[in-house]
Amino acid sequence: MRRMRVSRREFLSVGGAAGGAALLAACAPAPAATEEGQAAAPAMEDVELQLAGWPGQGPELIEGLETFEEENPGIKATWLETPGDYRAKLLSMIAAGTPPDTAFSADYYTFARDGLLVDITDMLMADPLLGAEDYFIQPQEEERCTWEGRWYGIGSCWVxxxxxxxxxxxxxxxxxxxxxxxxxxxxxxxxxxxxxxxxxxxxxxxxxxxxxxxxxxxxxxxxxxxxxxxxxxxxxxxxxxxxxxxxxxxxxxxxxxxxxxxxxxxxxxxxxxxxxxxxxxxxxxxxxxxxxxxxxxxxxxxxxxxxxxxxxxxxxxxxxxxxxxxxxLSAHLHTIMQGTKHVEESWKLVRFLSSPYYQELFLVSGLWLPSQTALITEEAMDRWMSLEVHREGYRNIATKWVPDYGHPMYGPxxxxxxxxxxxxxxxxxxxxxxxxxxxxxxxxxxxxxxxxxx
Missing domain, CATH: 3.40.190.10 (Periplasmic binding protein-like II)
Structure with missing residues (x-):
């Protein structure tokens, strides 16, 4: 298996290029006032996104969202912690016409089949990094993320x-x-x-x-x-x-x-x-x-x-x-909900949640295992893995056990x-x-x- 090496700077720079003309237009300066003294167009309001999920994510998630906002001026991302029956509450928000923009998966295949999730296949395949053949540990990532050949989410990690x-x-x-x-x-x-x-x-x-x-x-x-x-x-x-x-x-x-x-x-x-x-x-x-x-x-x-x-x-x-x-193997997926008014911005958030930087926030504690090949290189593991947390020989779990013998399992x-x-x-x-x-x-x-x- 070929393993990709991606620095955070490379991820961000390619991400900027991947936005295409729409992103360039969104970032263009506002027109100057005319000679007649007309006022410049008012500044655009921030786009506010919600990310829904269940409790117990720790400070790493908030740290990640703050970093996302710093790297994406004009977009605010709010963590919508949803205790109790997460699936039922998510369905209630959908029924009320107020779904979150992005969400942890709940009954992923059912939601994909029933048209409750945005099909992200084209955005993913057009992305120079996430769409690369060797970005994710395969074939497991495609096995879990696709419903009838289309992608409706991206896995957070593996456990x-x-x-x-x-x-x-x-x-x-x-x-x-x-x-x-x-x-x-x-x-x-x-x-x-x-x-x-x-x-x-x-x-x-x-x-x-x-x-x-x-x-x-x-x-x-x-x-x-x-x-x-x-x-x-x-x-x-x-x-x-x-x-x-x-x-x-x-x-x-x-x-x-x-x-x-x-x-x-x-x-x-x-x-x-x-x-x-x-x-x-x-x-x-x-x-x-x-x-x-x-x-x-x-x-x-x-x-x-x-x-x-x-x-x-x-x-x-x-x-x-x-x-x-x-x-x-399992772990929650990050998805874009049908009904969001901000598909492009929501994709930026899901893409960020699929970055080596974000995944690494949760690797250092032992909570997550990598789903990206860039994080199972020796260089990357020197950074996030330690004997104090992962104990002797644990690299084999990340580099052999999961990629070679792991089977994704999600309920139909x-x-x-x-x-x-x-x-x-x-x-x-x-x-x-x-x-x-x-x-x-x-x-x-x-x-x-x-x-x-x-």
Whole structure:
């Protein structure tokens, strides 16, 4: 994969040239007063844009918008923080005829299909930088951003799933830890075996030992939030939604097997607490590792931003593979809403939000991972990546794990209703009331009927 190198100055200068005649006309000086003494035309009022999104973005977003305003005189950008049911509130604004100019994606494919988003394909392809073949990490960016071959948004970044672990526990137990390098990926069976060695009850017994007390475990080998089974469906050669039909694949053998293996971490392998035990523990993932309640935790890459003050030595690693290395990828997209009176200015904002400068604001904390090739060069990573935040070997997550093994996953139209069949079926598997085969063969056709009629 070719990696582009783009400085902020280059991004701005090319952006200025890309505006074309319309931008030149907009920036032309006002006509001087005539000889008859007529007054000059009044100064143009600032264009005011709104960017809508959900809470929790941090000061980086405001810093970015302030920089955008400095670099685009005559345009003001206001952050419209929208707590609560973001999708419902966005739809209410649209119904009232007062949509924000730009917005974080909500049900992206549904909004694109229903004509609620501006088609940005022509603007993107005409842009000398964003339209370049090697600007984004591909093919993932095009896969997530296009609906029926057209672009309606641009991804903010990437986030993925990977392993976090307490490095001191591995050293004390004399076990080689997992690696951030996909070339050194663990198999699922080895992962479970190590988790078994690291799970210990109050009497020093491990799962499989005579007398192991599941009700009195002092340290669990690992934990996976159940929704993150998606990555293991992919790793087992399956799919959650088919890339062409956009129907659920939970009734396929690969998905059924992967779901059952995740459930068996609790039900058979006894290396992970069940939901009731986990809730009773009542700790976040950093605390779980720091108190040695867990040896390993599978979490999102965004959680790196919450590990800065962790006292125990932290390690990270790629997920174990069932059949092939794989991770779920996602992140919100930046979109222009139909109904805006300022399409050109809104494109300037979305373009700015797709710049290396803006993305880098969120990379330094560990909250985001790059979606642009310019940010996975050695020079760029020297700038935004640090051992204090990202830990040893984490460059492999950005340069190999995401680009080579990442699969974008965004729900198709109708997913909200269809998931009403899938999630209860999965819950029955997690607690052992049904096998994955029983639950998913029953639920998937019902869910797919909803998707087909959405």
């Amino acid at each position: 993925c799933h990977h392993v976090y672990f307490n490095r001191a526990i591995f050293e004390e137990e004399g076990i080689d830890p997992p690696s951030n390098d996909p070339d050194k990926i663990w198999t699922w069976d080895h992962f479970v075996d190590v988790a078994r060695q690291l799970t210990v009850d109050a009497n020093g017994n491990h799962p499989g030992d005579s007398g192991f007390d599941i009700e009195n475990v002092e340290r669990w080998g690992m934990n996976i939030p159940y929704w993150m089974h998606w990555s293991f469906v992919l790793s087992n050669g399956g799919y959650v939604w088919h890339p062409d039909t956009r129907l659920y694949g939970y009734d396929q053998p690969e998905a059924i097997e992967a779901v059952q293996k995740v459930a068996d971490l609790v039900l058979v392998d006894q290396v992970m607490p069940n939901s009731a035990t986990f809730e009773a523990i009542g700790m976040g993932f950093v605390q779980l590792l720091e108190t040695r309640t867990m040896a390993m935790v599978i979490e999102g890459s965004w959680s790196m931003a919450y590990t800065h003050d962790m006292q125990e030595p932290l390690g990270t690693a790629v997920l174990p593979k069932m059949k092939v290395p794989a991770t779920w 139209p109708g997913e909200g209703e269809a998931s009403g069949f899938i999630w209860p079926a999965l819950d029955a598997v997690w607690i052992g009331d049904k096998t994955a085969e029983e639950a998913l063969l029953e639920a998937t056709p019902k869910a797919n009927e909803v998707l087909e009629n959405a």
